[in-house]
Amino acid sequence: MYSGIVLYNTENISQNIALEFAETLFSALNAPITDTSYIKPIIRKTCSDFKQVNISLKGLKRKINLQKIITFATSNILDNICRLRLAYYTEEFGGKNDIYILYDNKLDHDGLVLELIKNFARQNYFSYGIKYSGCKSANNAIEYAMGFNFATIYPYEKYYLLRDRKQLNDNKRLRMIYTANIINHHHLDMCVDNTTLKDWILSDKSHGTLEELSDKLWLWQVAENELDNINNFLGELDLLTSWKLPTPEPEKPKRRLP
Incomplete structure (x- = not known):
């Protein structure tokens, strides 16, 4: 089973801070970051679009330091199964200023995830946050976070x-x-x-x-x-x-x- 966290209206949280928190979260849950990606805009003659681009963690940090990244995600994937994911979204590409976290319940011990979120909230402002559970898969947890696909x-x-x-x-x-x-x-x-x-x-x-x-x-x-x-x-x-x-x-x- 999976649980999820949504932090709403995170426009005051920079990409650097979000990535630092992702590294703290993954390390605390003993789940190394195995996959990293970001959203790249594509400008066509008739319309604008975007695509997901895989990148190394080191490369992501470099681009963030150059202020070239807008939306990114970090994941721990084992045997093609996502066990932990943190996604940082902004209003670019039709999204919202939110942070989504989903995780396999087996990774959480003694309420560690909630303690990490509490510490993050003490140091950073966002308007609202929820922690939910009862999701059968990682996909179901992210669908609920984003409010689509009847989740x-x-x-x-x-x-x-x-x-x-x-x-x-x-x-x-x-x-x-x-x-x-x-x-x-x-x-x-x-x-x-x-x-x-x-x-x-x-x-x-x-x-x-x-x-x-x-x-x-x-x-x-x-x-x-x-x-x-x-x-x-x-x-x-x-x-x-x-x-x-x-x-x-x-x-x-x-x-x-x-």
Whole structure:
């Protein structure tokens, strides 16, 4: 099984910092970087396009230092199976300013991945982050991160995230609630039942815990057995972009008496 992390609105994080973090992450998980690539624009007479170009890690660093790279990815691939990947995207080529991380759960020990993300958030600003799990493959994890190809985690979740992305960018909604959510002060000020999200979280242990990571970002952790309740509660308040009304299970046919 695979898990994933998305850091949204990372325009304040440079390519150098993102690559340094990738090296830290791969080293901590004992998964060396085996594959590196970047996106190269192609200018044609009638249109513009792009292609993925494989490159050595040393070559990638050289190009980044020359400020020639916009979007890049680092991966650990073993026997043609991707076990760990960090992709740095920008608004070039129709993308968004995001960082996507996916990893095989076997690589993570004692919550190491979350600790690394927390440390990264203490030193760098992005507007929002999520950590999700339950993906059957690396492809499924990246599809969920990017919000396409019908990838969902919850049965009560929309699969067309992209059309709702503006609400995330405006800090007025959260995507869904996960076991780990990195949120900013605008999120904490959202109205929840005549109070703020911050006060609502702190009002009951079942609502999770808040940990201040910096003066701009907090980690909201939620117990897995509370996710359904919290998602449905906040979803009904229209605070989640991807939530949809749960579809009732069809009634089982009544057993006919002989």
